[in-house]
Amino acid sequence: MAANVRSRHRQHATGRALIYGGLLCLAAFYLMPLWVIITTSVKHLDEIYAGSFIGLPKEITFDAWRSAWSEACNGTACKGLKPYFINSLIMVVPAVILSTGIGAINGYVITKWRFPGSNFIFGILLFGCFLPFQAVILPMAQTLGFLGLAGTLAGLVLVHTVYGIAFTTLFFRNYFVGVPDELVKAAQIDGAGFMRIFVSIMLPTALPIIVVSCIWQFTQIWNDYLFGVSFTAGENAPITVALNNVVNVSMGRKEYNVDMAAAMIAGLPTLIVYIVAGRYFVRGLTAGAVKG
Amino acid sequence: MKRSIRFSDRLANWLPRLVLTPSLLVVLVAVYLFIAWTGWISLSSSNIVPRYDFVGLEQYVRLWSTPRWHTAVANLFIFSSLFLGLTTGLGLLMAILLDQRIRAEGALRAIFLYPMALSFIVTGTAWKWILNPALGVQKVVNDAGWTSFVFDWISQPRFAIYCVVIAAVWQSTGFAMAIFLAGLRGIDNSVIKAAQIEGAGLPLIYRTIIVPMLRPAFLSVIVLLSYVAIKSFDLILALTNTGPGSATEMPSTFMYAATFRRDQMGVGAASAMMMLMTVAAIIVPYLYSELKETRDGC
Amino acid sequence: MNRPKNILLATALALTFAGQAMAQTTIEGLHVWTSASEVGALKVLTDKLATMGFVWQDSAVGGANGANAQQALRTRVAAGNPPAVMQFLGFEGLGWAKEGALRSLNDLYNKNGWQADLPPVMLQFLKQGDDFFATPINMHRQNWVWANKAVFDKAGITPPKSWEELIADGDKLKAIGVTPIAMSDEGWQIEELFESIVTDVNGPDFYKKAIIDLDDEALSGPEMVKAFDLLGKVRGLHDAGYTGRDWAAASAMVANGQAGMQIMGDWAKGEFLAKGMKPGIDFLCFPTPTATPNYKFVFDTFGGFKINNPKINSGQDAVAEAMMDPEVEKNFNLIKGSIPARTDVSMDAFDDCAKRSFADRAEAIKNNAMWGSVTDGFAVEPRFSGVFLDVVGKFFVSDMTSQDAAKALVDGINNAR
Missing domain, CATH: 3.40.190.10 (Periplasmic binding protein-like II)
Known part of the structure; x- marks a missing residue:
């Protein structure tokens, strides 16, 4: 009996060791590029060009970070990433709110106010997820020109909202499918209308999926380069376009340390979103997004 | 009084449709009309700017006579299947491991999720160094004493696409993990306990009971990952820039180069149509079955 | 006590003038130059433009061997919002000139006789049919x-x-x-x-x-x-x-x-x-x-799009004139590593490789x-x-x-x- 318990203990202990070992190995694999990025960003450029691409810096310097934030050149404008960081913030907030809001109400209609053809419409919206965006750049540019929004942040917000609808609708539809129809019926009997039910019953229950939708949209929009470079110009450019200009030099030397620091700065908002909201993310997904 | 009720009734009837209409219209224009436009361009002689003439299937013939396009198509299939398989498998494994009441779960989760947050324009450079035989993994292992160790896939045209897979898996597995973890958390613990009492070991329980219960999570993961796979673009440009040679060309990079670099807008549009048709052939049946199920009251 | 005030006043005046100059004409240039030496060289050109009363508005799009910039240009043209001047390499400009999208610089070429100052083989990249559409600044x-x-x-x-x-x-x-x-x-x-x-x-x-x-x-x-x-x-x-x-x-x-x-x-x-x-x-x-x-x-040129705005057109002319200015070409190329496009610039200040x-x-x-x-x-x-x-x-x-x-x-x- 005692032996049995001990062996089970041992089995348990080896099992735990395996789990932790596996997780640590995976974590090491996942951190490898981050290690390269961070060590490179605090190296002197000469050290990198002398052949030290991977490995510890001989001397730590934060010059590259300062340069990336406030001095790096995007063309002749050497103001660092700061102004473009602000552009991205100005653009991402309305785009995330709009696309999430529209997705929420669409999901609500598709699940709780079904009408003939509503599923078909959902299918039509959903197919938009799989559109290769490179194919729509030119007609979209013509449309924005027609609307007078060419080269503006407002135009970029519009584009991100339009192409975000497919995914946000999918998220909310999958979530609201799990909300019992009885809730809506009861509210209707109490005399609540379409909007009233949405605002005071559906939205409060939807908090987890709102978080998921916002995180997804925030990541996609913040990291988008293609639309940014297509639909804005010069001073209106979002941070990814500026980052690309800092990183991609054609006939000049690459400042790898500044590149890496710039990448970290450009990724900081999304990193923070993932770390701070990460828990809610999984919780939100648990609460419904995976009901497929 | 009666009339106004009827009016509000009718409004209530129509309101849902009205609410959906703007989204529908916008998507009809921004997705379907633009696809139609691309289709038209693919039948025209467009080169540097759109030209609205008709040359039949000439651009498609030209497309399929381009060796680089064949590479791109083959790569798309290699990449997508490996990427989907590995990301799903690894994501599931990570989720299961994390679900064993692990200490520091939050930190580990953040570590697995962070690659999604960083732009590949630069993480691609980091991967490029790691995979480079003279700078990265191979050098570290060689310096450590194992001098015959070789890991130079990135310089081998035949294997470079697998390097792209590695980096892509690294970037997206965290997301799959999050969805699976969510799915696992949604499963009632009593199911596991009951099976344990009957004497089943954990691996068996996972294989026969829990994983099948994750079916919805699998579907979400696959939809989201196919989206990521089709969009894989800056990944290729940053990591290999379609090299060595054009060994890691993908349809998205092909289309981009044809349209914007080689003044072959018609060929670019034809490749876009081919991509769309492929996507449609895979996604439409899936959507159809999914939505039919819902209609049946699921 | 009085002096600081005067300085303040003078600065204020100078700023007003600068402000007016800015309000006058801004010339937007789309280009692929993003590295330190390229940007430093471009500054020579933009400084010259400033003395001519034009403000350079910079739109740099680097990377992908120029594909990113070409893509940005195509979307800008599709949207009816082309940049005032665009950097062209090789056949890039010819394509747009064939579409009739670029402004002719014949008046300037005829007035200044630039054709004679350039290597003849260069001209085919500057001219479509009878029309000059771009000016060069360097040669690599x-x-x-x-x-x-x-x-x-x-x-x-x-x-x-x-x-x-x-x-x-x-x-x-x-x-x-x-x-x-x-x-x-x-x-x-x-x-x-x-x-x-x-x-x-x-x-x-x-x-x-x-x-x-x-x-x-x-x-x-x-x-x-x-x-x-x-x-x-x-x-x-x-x-x-x-x-x-x-x-x-x-x-x-x-x-x-x-x-x-x-x-x-x-x-x-x-x-x-x-x-x-x-x-x-x-x-x-x-x-x-x-x-x-x-x-x-290999050489860099800028050409101007047809834009119906006389102020911008005069700015496009100014860009062409500044680029063909021997002094600008000299200082530009000292930084960029190339040699002047013009064949009549003194090479005294250059290094031996450039001289060769x-x-x-x-x-x-x-x-x-x-x-x-x-x-x-x-x-x-x-x-x-x-x-x-x-x-x-x-x-x-x-x-x-x-x-x-x-x-x-x-x-x-x-x-x-």
């Missing part, structure tokens, strides 16, 4: 070898006279433990090597016939096969870490003495000068080895031995130059035979026609 030479003098001395070699000799020198460099050629597997870097070999071995006339006129026979003939054979031999001369290396890192290898030489355009020069190395003493610059001296060029480039160009103009680089889009239209990039890149990294490569060139070109 593409077919250079950059070598580490100390390493060459140690290996007991001098600049080779032929490609066979260069390849043989590789073994001597290997013998002293040095990578003979610093390079990368990036398609364009391989293509630069290839086009130098094609021209050097078969002569500039063959280059014209095969790569500029796209003659089927020349493309698949024995000369082309020979060039591929030689390119294949270069394969043994690079190191294992060449994957994805960018060209500046390759230059650094030569500068550090890890590698013997690099075949690259003269934008590489800055990498050596920045380390305080002196041409002829610490590093060598010599043209790729040949019995038939030739000059392969200038002298060789004058010689090449006389001998009709000067052609545009196919790698950088100065030989054929983009849909054809892409074929060279594909085939040469693939040949170098795979086990394709020279015959197959030559055949792939012909097939690819005919498919793109």
Whole structure:
């Protein structure tokens, strides 16, 4: 009996060791590029060009970070990433709110106010997820020109909202499918209308999926380069376009340390979103997004 | 009084449709009309700017006579299947491991999720160094004493696409993990306990009971990952820039180069149509079955 | 007490004037220059524009060998919102000029007689039909070898006279433990090597016939096969870490003495000068080895889009005039590493490599031995130059035979026609 318990203990202990070992190995694999990025960003450029691409810096310097934030050149404008960081913030907030809001109400209609053809419409919206965006750049540019929004942040917000609808609708539809129809019926009997039910019953229950939708949209929009470079110009450019200009030099030397620091700065908002909201993310997904 | 009720009734009837209409219209224009436009361009002689003439299937013939396009198509299939398989498998494994009441779960989760947050324009450079035989993994292992160790896939045209897979898996597995973890958390613990009492070991329980219960999570993961796979673009440009040679060309990079670099807008549009048709052939049946199920009251 | 006030007043006035100047005309330029030396050079131009009363509004889009900027331009044009001036390399401008999208600069050319100040072979990239649409500011030479003098001395070699000799020198460099050629597997870097070999071995006339006129026979003939054979031999001369290396890192290898030489355009020069190395003493610059001296060029131009706004049009004219200003060309090129586009600028302030480039160009103009680089889009239209990039890149990294490569060139070109 005692032996049995001990062996089970041992089995348990080896099992735990395996789990932790596996997780640590995976974590090491996942951190490898981050290690390269961070060590490179605090190296002197000469050290990198002398052949030290991977490995510890001989001397730590934060010059590259300062340069990336406030001095790096995007063309002749050497103001660092700061102004473009602000552009991205100005653009991402309305785009995330709009696309999430529209997705929420669409999901609500598709699940709780079904009408003939509503599923078909959902299918039509959903197919938009799989559109290769490179194919729509030119007609979209013509449309924005027609609307007078060419080269503006407002135009970029519009584009991100339009192409975000497919995914946000999918998220909310999958979530609201799990909300019992009885809730809506009861509210209707109490005399609540379409909007009233949405605002005071559906939205409060939807908090987890709102978080998921916002995180997804925030990541996609913040990291988008293609639309940014297509639909804005010069001073209106979002941070990814500026980052690309800092990183991609054609006939000049690459400042790898500044590149890496710039990448970290450009990724900081999304990193923070993932770390701070990460828990809610999984919780939100648990609460419904995976009901497929 | 009666009339106004009827009016509000009718409004209530129509309101849902009205609410959906703007989204529908916008998507009809921004997705379907633009696809139609691309289709038209693919039948025209467009080169540097759109030209609205008709040359039949000439651009498609030209497309399929381009060796680089064949590479791109083959790569798309290699990449997508490996990427989907590995990301799903690894994501599931990570989720299961994390679900064993692990200490520091939050930190580990953040570590697995962070690659999604960083732009590949630069993480691609980091991967490029790691995979480079003279700078990265191979050098570290060689310096450590194992001098015959070789890991130079990135310089081998035949294997470079697998390097792209590695980096892509690294970037997206965290997301799959999050969805699976969510799915696992949604499963009632009593199911596991009951099976344990009957004497089943954990691996068996996972294989026969829990994983099948994750079916919805699998579907979400696959939809989201196919989206990521089709969009894989800056990944290729940053990591290999379609090299060595054009060994890691993908349809998205092909289309981009044809349209914007080689003044072959018609060929670019034809490749876009081919991509769309492929996507449609895979996604439409899936959507159809999914939505039919819902209609049946699921 | 009074003085600070006056200074304040003066500053305020100056600011008002500056403000007015700004309010007058802003000229937006879309370009691909993002590195320190490129931006520094561009500043010479924009400073000049400022003295002429125009404010430069910068739209830089770097990366993807110019594809990103081309894409930005196409979307801007599609949206009816083109930039005032756009940087064009090679055939890029010609395409737009053919579509009738660019403004004619004939008045300026006629007034200033610029045609006479430029190498004649340049004009075909500045003129569509009867209309000049762009002005150049510089010229890069593409077919250079950059070598580490100390390493060459140690290996007991001098600049080779032929490609066979260069390849043989590789073994001597290997013998002293040095990578003979610093390079990368990036398609364009391989293509630069290839086009130098094609021209050097078969002569500039063959280059014209095969790569500029796209003659089927020349493309698949024995000369082309020979060039591929030689390119294949270069394969043994690079190191294992060449994957994805960018060209500046390759230059650094030569500068550090890890590698013997690099075949690259003269934008590489800055990498050596920045380390305080002196041409002829610490590093060598010599043209790729040949019995038939030739000059392969790349140059930057700006052209203006048709915009119905007289103020912007006068700004577009100002850009053209500033670019053709000898003083601007001199100062611009001192920073950028290239030489002036104009043939009448004094080279006194330049380094020896630039002087050599200038002298060789004058010689090449006389001998009709000067052609545009196919790698950088100065030989054929983009849909054809892409074929060279594909085939040469693939040949170098795979086990394709020279015959197959030559055949792939012909097939690819005919498919793109």
